Amino acid sequence: MSALLRHLRIWLASIRYSLVRAMMFRGDFLMWALVELFWMSVNVLLVGVIYDHTDSIAGWSKYEMLLLVGTTLLVQRLLMAFFWSNLFELGRNVRSGTFDFFLAQPGWPLFMVSTRKFDLDGLVNVPVALAIVIYAAQRLHLDPSAAQILVYAGLVGCGLILHYATLLAIISLVFWLQSAKGIEGGYFGLTEFSRLPREALRGVAQVVFVYALPVVVVSNVPARLLIHGFEPAMLAWMAGVTVFWLAVAIAVFHAGLRRYSSASS
Amino acid sequence: MSVVAKYRQVFLTGIQTSLVYRWNFAIRATFSLLHLVYIFILWGAAYAGQTDIGGFPLAATLTYFVVLLILQFFLSAANDDYEISEEIRNGLINQFLTKPINYFAYRLSLYFSARIVTGVLSLLPFLCILPFIGPKLALPAGEHLAFYAVAAPALLLSAFIQFTIAYCFGMLTFWFLEIQSFIILSLAVEAVLGGQIFPLDLMPPWLYQLSSWLPYYYQMYFPTALLTGRITDLSAALQGLAIQAGWALTLFLLARYLWTRGLRRHTAVGG
Numbered sequence: 001m002s003a004l005l006r007h008l009r010i011w012l013a014s015i016r017y018s019l020v021r022a023m024m025f026r027g028d029f030l031m032w033a034l035v036e037l038f039w040m041s042v043n044v045l046l047v048g049v050i051y052d053h054t055d056s057i058a059g060w061s062k063y064e065m066l067l068l069v070g071t072t073l074l075v076q077r078l079l080m081a082f083f084w085s086n087l088f089e090l091g092r093n094v095r096s097g098t099f100d101f102f103l104a105q106p107g108w109p110l111f112m113v114s115t116r117k118f119d120l121d122g123l124v125n126v127p128v129a130l131a132i133v134i135y136a137a138q139r140l141h142l143d144p145s146a147a148q149i150l151v152y153a154g155l156v157g158c159g160l161i162l163h164y165a166t167l168l169a170i171i172s173l174v175f176w177l178q179s180a181k182g183i184e185g186g187y188f189g190l191t192e193f194s195r196l197p198r199e200a201l202r203g204v205a206q207v208v209f210v211y212a213l214p215v216v217v218v219s220n221v222p223a224r225l226l227i228h229g230f231e232p233a234m235l236a237w238m239a240g241v242t243v244f245w246l247a248v249a250i251a252v253f254h255a256g257l258r259r260y261s262s263a264s265s
Numbered sequence: 266m267s268v269v270a271k272y273r274q275v276f277l278t279g280i281q282t283s284l285v286y287r288w289n290f291a292i293r294a295t296f297s298l299l300h301l302v303y304i305f306i307l308w309g310a311a312y313a314g315q316t317d318i319g320g321f322p323l324a325a326t327l328t329y330f331v332v333l334l335i336l337q338f339f340l341s342a343a344n345d346d347y348e349i350s351e352e353i354r355n356g357l358i359n360q361f362l363t364k365p366i367n368y369f370a371y372r373l374s375l376y377f378s379a380r381i382v383t384g385v386l387s388l389l390p391f392l393c394i395l396p397f398i399g400p401k402l403a404l405p406a407g408e409h410l411a412f413y414a415v416a417a418p419a420l421l422l423s424a425f426i427q428f429t430i431a432y433c434f435g436m437l438t439f440w441f442l443e444i445q446s447f448i449i450l451s452l453a454v455e456a457v458l459g460g461q462i463f464p465l466d467l468m469p470p471w472l473y474q475l476s477s478w479l480p481y482y483y484q485m486y487f488p489t490a491l492l493t494g495r496i497t498d499l500s501a502a503l504q505g506l507a508i509q510a511g512w513a514l515t516l517f518l519l520a521r522y523l524w525t526r527g528l529r530r531h532t533a534v535g536g
Contacts, residue, residue, distance in 0.1 A: 031446035038453045042462055049463050050311050053318040058310040173292075183292050189299030196303065200310040205302065 010107055011115045018118035032121035036080065040073050040128060043195065058200035063139040064227055065197070070132035072194045072219040075159035077129050079167070080122030082160075086114050087167050088184055091174040094260065110253055114164075137226055144226050151235070155222035158242040159194075162214045165242075165249035166190055172249070175256025194219040214241040271366060272374045279378030287386060294387035297334055298394060304330045305401070319467045324403035325494065329464055331402060333489045335391060337461075339384035340424045340485070342431035345376055349435025350444050353531070362528070369432065369520060376428045405494030415502045416491035422509045423488050426480055429516040436520065439527030460486030466495055480516065483509040 022029045047069055051062040060068065090113055093099040105112045137144070144152070170186045177183065193201075193215040201210055210216045221238045224231065283290075305327060312323040321329075349372060352358050361368045405412070434451065437444045456462050458481035465473055465486050476482050487505055490496045496505070 028443060028446060031450070035446055035450045035453060038450060042453060042457055045457065046462050049467055050307075053467065054311045054313075054315065056313075057307070058313070177288055177292075183296070185293050186296040186299070189296040189303075192300060192303040193306075196306055197310075200306050205306060209302075 007107055007111055010112075014115055015118040019120060022120040029121050032119070033124050036077065036121060036125045037128060040077075040125060040132075043069050043073060044132065058197045060197045060199070061140075063136045064223070067133055067136035067140065067226060068197060068219055068223040069195050070129055070136055071156070071159075071223045072191075074126065074129035074133060075156055075163055075194075075218060076191070077122050077126045078156070078160045079163045081119050081126070082122075083114055083164050083167065084122065085117045085119055087164075087171045089117075090171050091184070094174045099260065109257065110168075110250065114168075133226075140227065142226055148225060148229070151230070152222050152225055155225060155235070155238055158238050159218040159222065161242050161246055162218050163187075163191060165245040166215070168249040169245075169252045172253045172256045175259045190215045191218075214245050217241060272370055275371055275374040276378045279375040280382060282375075283379045283382035287382070290383045290386045291389065294338065294383075295390045297338075297387070298390055301331065301334060301394075301398075305398070319464070321464075321466075321495065322403070324401060326464065327398075328402040328404060329489060329493045329495060331391075331398065332493050333461065333485060335384075335387065336420070336423075336485060336489055338387035339380055340420070340427050340488075341380075342376060342427045343379070343383070345372060345379075345428060346431040346434040346444070346448050348372075349432060350438040353435065353438040353527075358531075368524065372432060373428055376431075377424075380424065404492075409494055411499055412491045412494070412496065412502055415499075415506055416488050419483075419488040419491055419506055419509060422506075422513050423484055425513045426509070426516060427484055429513070429520050430480070430484075432520045433516065433523055436523035436527050439523070439530050455481050455484060458482060459484045460489065464490070464495060466490070477505065478508065480512040483512055 044066065047062065047065050050057065051065070055061070057065055090099070093102070093113075099113075102112045102116075103109055167184075167187045170183060170190075173183055190213065193209045193213075196216060198206075198210055198216050198220045201216065217234075217238055221234045224234060308318075308323065308326050308330075312318060312326075316322060318326065358368060361371065430451070434444055434448050437447060441447070458465070458476050458479055460482075465476055465482065468476070483505070487496075487509060491502060496502050
């Protein structure tokens with residue numbers, strides 16, 4: 001318990017430091033917040049453009065699709081706020097030897113690597129993503145119960161963990177490669193599928209991206225909860241894959257850590 | 266050393282440097298296949314129950330995205346803006362101020378060398394999946410040859426525009442400590458107005474016309490549309506080529522202006 005509290009105190013200190021730094025460079029913070037807002041708009045625009053020419057994608061209507069995309073954006077904004085910068089920089093740190101400093105810090109290396117920075121510009125767009133979800137829910141005339149909203153929040157949390165695990169596993173490849181340049185694209189390539197309805201995937205694609213990899217379940221399960229109500233099997237599936245893939249990602253990171261030899265003096 | 270020999274040496278050095286990271290390029294190209302799978306699934310589902318969207322059948326739209334993805338590896342200025350920025354920030358451009366080498370031409374040579382490596386390496390995974398996706402694609406018929414003739418210079422101009430925009434962003438380092446946010450915002454704009462998210466011809470006609478006067482239209486969408494038959498009016502194609510050449514010249518002049526003005530702010534210290 002004391003170790004848990006100690007790490008929590010370290011995380012809060014990191015968040016405090018990051019907030020102070022963000023306010024020192026307000027221009028940077030505003031610019032990045034706008035950039036993220038623009039990318040979110042691009043995703044919403046794609047839904048609008050496609051539905052200008054069709055009524056349904058795999059049986060999902062325009063606003064069901066918008067709710068799905070909004071859920072994906074919500075999870076991704078949380079990832080951007082808490083973990084993206086930290087894991088993205090892991091590649092550079094390993095190559096330059098700066099990673100040694102994380103190993104010398106008084107905490108679990110993975111925790112220290114993952115929580116050093118907190119990006120306020122990611123967090124400020126969480127309400128925007130939430131607004132997209134709420135807008136879509138209203139257009140669908142949905143009236144979720146308090147329990148549904150609570151479970152939805154929990155599923156978004158599971159989605160955040162799954163995105164974190166995906167990114168960690170991919171970036172950890174830097175311990176085997178000379179550079180992480182370009183491989184972070186694997187995260188974006190995989191998480192694109194979270195903007196697809198599960199019903200759109202058939203055959204091999206369904207086996208790989210729905211059942212083998214957690215990239216579709218991340219957003220589909222929470223969105224379906226709001227649209228269709230409680231589906232216990234889906235909830236259990238989401239919980240199971242979250243635990244499994246987090247364990248896999250941590251194992252990959254530690255396997256890479258064992259390979260790591262310092263590049264600094 | 267002749268001018269050509271000078272930049273040929275830079276080009277060859279660039280090839281060697283790029284090949285050091287060949288596994289990263291290969292992995293990046295393989296991950297890009299994931300994007301292709303996503304595209305095929307999304308648009309396949311969107312086309313369900315209808316024969317065309319925006320006047321184009323599913324095969325034409327899928328072909329558009331496949332060609333676009335391949336061209337991105339051959340044309341996109343992946344890291345040139347950051348590399349230029351770092352060279353300015355670290356003072357590495359000082360060596361170019363005292364030697365008979367033009368920095369723009371130097372970076373352009375490196376750009377072409379890197380694009381050849383990434384482009385060729387990216388073709389390997391595509392060739393592997395071609396037997397599977399080939400039947401789903403459809404290139405324009407033989408009478409489209411005239412458009413291919415227009416596409417050839419369009420591709421070169423697209424590459425020049427891509428590089429010059431990246432070069433201009435790199436030049437901003439003379440004025441700004443951090444340019445990453447500018448670049449990422451520009452990438453987002455390019456993604457939409459360059460036809461990377463959806464073919465621009467699916468936009469409302471007035472928006473499509475407006476976008477055809479912006480440089481982003483000519484970065485990726487224009488050569489891709491020429492190659493895949495989304496532009497079917499030869500006079501419009503030739504007009505597009507002229508506008509593209511105009512943008513290439515404008516951006517080149519902007520790049521020269523930024524370099525000249527930037528050097529006035531630049532301080533080179535040390536021996």
